[in-house]
Structures are given as structure tokens and as C-alpha cells.
Amino acid sequence: MQFPDYRPRRLRKNENFRRLIRETKLSVDNLIYPMFVVPGQKVKKTIASMPGNFQMSVDHIVREAARMKELGIPAVLLFGIPEKKDEIASGALAKDGIVQRAIRAIKEKVPEILVITDVCLCEYTSHGHCGMIEKGEVANDMTLEVLAEQAVSHAKAGADMVAPSAMMDGQIGALREGLDEAGFDTVPIMAYSAKYASCFYGPFREAAESAPSFGDRRAYQMDPANSDEAMREITLDVQEGADIIMVKPALTYLDVIRRAKEEFDLPLAAYNVSGEFAMVKAAAQMGWLDGERAMLESLTAIRRAGADIIITYFAPEAALILGK
Numbered sequence: 236m237q238f239p240d241y242r243p244r245r246l247r248k249n250e251n252f253r254r255l256i257r258e259t260k261l262s263v264d265n266l267i268y269p270m271f272v273v274p275g276q277k278v279k280k281t282i283a284s285m286p287g288n289f290q291m292s293v294d295h296i297v298r299e300a301a302r303m304k305e306l307g308i309p310a311v312l313l314f315g316i317p318e319k320k321d322e323i324a325s326g327a328l329a330k331d332g333i334v335q336r337a338i339r340a341i342k343e344k345v346p347e348i349l350v351i352t353d354v355c356l357c358e359y360t361s362h363g364h365c366g367m368i369e370k371g372e373v374a375n376d377m378t379l380e381v382l383a384e385q386a387v388s389h390a391k392a393g394a395d396m397v398a399p400s401a402m403m404d405g406q407i408g409a410l411r412e413g414l415d416e417a418g419f420d421t422v423p424i425m426a427y428s429a430k431y432a433s434c435f436y437g438p439f440r441e442a443a444e445s446a447p448s449f450g451d452r453r454a455y456q457m458d459p460a461n462s463d464e465a466m467r468e469i470t471l472d473v474q475e476g477a478d479i480i481m482v483k484p485a486l487t488y489l490d491v492i493r494r495a496k497e498e499f500d501l502p503l504a505a506y507n508v509s510g511e512f513a514m515v516k517a518a519a520q521m522g523w524l525d526g527e528r529a530m531l532e533s534l535t536a537i538r539r540a541g542a543d544i545i546i547t548y549f550a551p552e553a554a555l556i557l558g559k
């Protein structure tokens with residue numbers, strides 16, 4: 236294949252040719268929409284750095300879940316901001332905790348949509364770290380018990396799937412064991428396997444009010460420089476019983492997504508995180524980028540890299556364009 240015999244432009248001539256040979260297709264089928272639930276009634280508070288996304292009380296969360304269902308989106312991912320945060324994250328485990336209430340309400344009113352829950356303590360601890368603190372550090376094994384209990388309480392409330400994001404060693408095994416013992420052996424785990432210590436979580440921490448009050452998360456989240464280590468992390472999660480593996484963030488880790496796709500045969504999710512969303516929105520607001528095209532190009536890149544599932548704040552906007 237050589238020029239001038241081969242001319243790649245022949246098949247780019249018009250949209251019909253391009254459609255025929257298009258390799259990656261976006262579909263609403265693969266999207267998960269994250270939502271933030273807060274205490275109160277009739278609360279729908281804009282998150283400044285994430286236009287179109289809100290902190291919502293349970294009543295509004297249910298309405299938003301219904302809208303997602305109408306748009307054809309198969310699943311939502313819930314994050315909760317409790318009334319009170321404390322040292323031991325008690326809000327994370329309460330039977331009538333904020334996420335537990337939201338799960339029940341959605342499952343009652345919109346049973347057709349999957350409810351996935353974030354299993355992590357950072358939204359519930361007064362110090363904002365993802366685990367229990369002992370001697371000034373995040374204690375791994377002690378945290379595992381709490382995470383397992385949190386997952387079970389989500390399952391009891393009706394969660395369809397749990398998604399542990401705390402980056403504690405052994406968390407997938409601990410959750411699997413806890414869920415099985417409690418009779419939830421059919422509830423799958425979507426593992427945040429390769430989650431990096433990223434600055435692109437900035438807007439999320441405003442949305443979830445979960446920035447750490449001291450230090451940072453680099454002692455448990457991964458170093459952005461590492462990709463071999465990501466494969467080791469994923470291997471552990473697969474051995475411990477993950478049903479879906481995840482790479483997070485997405486756009487600055489497309490190479491890791493590609494490697495994970497090639498090396499593992501479990502469904503692979505990628506989290507198009509808050510900062511990735513905010514950058515596109517900000518540039519579009521400034522008139523510096525075509526926001527819609529930037530969104531579609533970003534989502535296409537994540538799928539092309541190998542992600543089967545994309546968790547994204549763009550889900551409703553993308554769904555409007557992609558159709559059911």
C-alpha cells in the first residue's frame with residue numbers, strides 16, 4: 236500500500252463513506268451518570284465548576300434519575316454528602332444515611348435504572364480522607380471492615396452494583412466477602428482498580444465537599460507516572476473478585492485504558508472525571524472550543540482506547556445527541 240496507488244482520502248470524501256468505515260461508535264448504552272445527593276428537601280444547587288450538574292436532595296435525585304431513564308441512560312452512580320461528617324464516617328453506614336435513602340427512593344420510583352453506589356469514606360469523614368485515620372495515617376485493614384459494611388448497607392437499601400473507590404489494598408476481596416456473607420452474592424462490584432492521585436478531581440471535591448483537611452491522597456491513590464503498577468493493581472482486583480475493572484481519570488490515561496483492554500478480559504470502565512468535564516465546559520464558555528464537538532471527541536477517544544463503559548458528567552448531553 237503506497238501512494239499514489241493507495242489514497243486514504245478516497246474513503247473520507249463524504250459522510251456516507253466515513254460512516255461506512257467508522258471504527259468506534261458512541262452509544263448511550265455505555266454511559267453511566269454520576270449524581271450528588273445532599274440532605275434536605277427541594278435542594279437543587281448548582282455546582283459552579285460543573286455546569287449542568289447539581290447537589291440534589293432525594294426528591295430531586297429521583298426526578299433526575301427518571302430523566303436519565305427517559306434519555307436511555309442505563310445507570311446512575313450515587314455520591315452522598317451526609318448531614319454530619321465525623322472521624323469514623325458513621326454517616327456512610329447508617330441505615331437511613333443519605334445514599335441509602337436515595338437508593339430506596341430511586342428504586343421505588345424509577346426501578347428501571349441501575350443504581351450504582353460509590354463505596355468510599357471521604358465524603359463522610361471530617362478529615363476528608365478515604366479511610367480511617369490511625370497515628371496520622373490512613374489505616375488500611377481497619378478501613379476494609381468499614382468499606383465492606385458500607386457496601387452491605389447499600390446492597391440492603393437496594394443498590395444494583397457497588398463501586399469501591401477508596402484505593403485500600405484488599406478492598407475488593409473485603410467487599411466480596413462481606414456481600415456474600417450478607418446474602419448479596421449476586422451484587423456485582425465495579426472496582427476503581429487503577430485510580431490515580433489526580434488534580435482532575437478538583438471540581439468533584441467541591442461537589443462532594445470531600446477535599447482532605449490535611450495532606451493529600453498520594454499515599455493510597457496511584458502515582459500518575461506508573462502504568463505497570465496499574466496492571467498489578469488490576470490483577471489484584473480480578474483475583475479478589477471484581478466484575479468490572481476501571482481506570483480513572485480517562486483522558487490523561489488513555490494508554491493505561493488500552494493496556495488494560497489488551498491484558499484483561501473483564502468489562503472495562505473509564506471515569507471521565509470532573510476536571511475533564513470542567514475543562515471542556517470552561518473553554519466552551521470562553522468561546523475557545525466547540526463544547527459539543529469537544530465532548531464527542533473526548534468520549535470517542537475513551538471508547539477508542541478500549542473502555543467498554545464511560546462514567547461521565549456529559550451523559551445526559553451526549554444522550555440527547557446520540558439518541559436511545
Ligand code: PBG
Binds near residue numbers: 353400436452
Ligand atoms: C472518592 C472519589 C473521588 C472521585 C470519585 N470517587 C474523589 C477523590 O478521590 O478525591 C472523583 C470523581 C471526579 O473527579 O469526577 N470517593
